[in-house]
Amino acid sequence: MSSVTYDQLRILYRTLLVFATVGVLILATGLVEFAYFEPPGQTTGAKAHIVGVFRFDPVTKQTVGADRSEFARDEEFAAVVDWSTIPANLTVDARWYDAFGSIDGQVGPSNPPALANDTVIPVQVPPGYHYVLPGTYTFVVERLKDGVPVEVLGRRFVVVDR
Secondary structure (H helix, E strand, O other): OOHHHHHHHHHHHHHHHHHHHHHHHHHHHHHHHHHHHOOOOOOOOOOOEEEEEEEEEOOOOEEEOOOOOEEOOOOOEEEEEEHHHOOOOOEEEEEEEOOOOOEEEEEEEEOHHHHOOOOEEEOOOOOOOOOOOOEEEEEEEEEEEOOEEEEEEEEEEEEEOO
16 A cells, blocks of 8 residues: 555544544533433423413403414413422422523422412513514423423423414
8 A cells, every 4th residue: 555545544534533532522512411401310200280271361361262272473372280280399380482492481480389379371472572473382391400490290382373
C-alpha cells in the first residue's frame, strides 16, 4: 500500500473517531438529561381525573356546554380537574401549554386538598390579543418533586382552529 493511500485512510479513520466521540457525548448528555427529568422509580401510579375541557365564560368564571377537544379562536376554554382522585400527600400542578411550549394558564403547585377550590383552569388569552391563538394546546396535570415535574398524572389535547 502506498504512503498516499495510507495517509488517506488514516485521515478517514481519525475523522470517524471524532464523529463517534461526538455521537457518544451527545448520547451521554441525553441520558443524563433524561435521568434528571424522568428519574427512575418516581412513578406513584396515581392518575388525575380530568373531567373534561369545556367552553369558558370569563365573566362568570364558569364552564359552559359539553366536553370538547376542538374550539374556534373566539371561544375561550378551560379544563376541569377532580383533585379528589389524587393522593393528598403529593405536590401537583396543572398547566396549559400552547404549540410553542409556553405556559398559557396554570394552577399550583400545591397539594390536592389546597387546590380543591381551583377545579376550573382556563387558558389565558395572550396580552394584547382578543382571541386564543390557533394551534394545539396541551393540558397536563403533573406531580412535582423539588419544583421539577417528575410524573404526568393526566393529559388532554385541544385544537384551536384558525
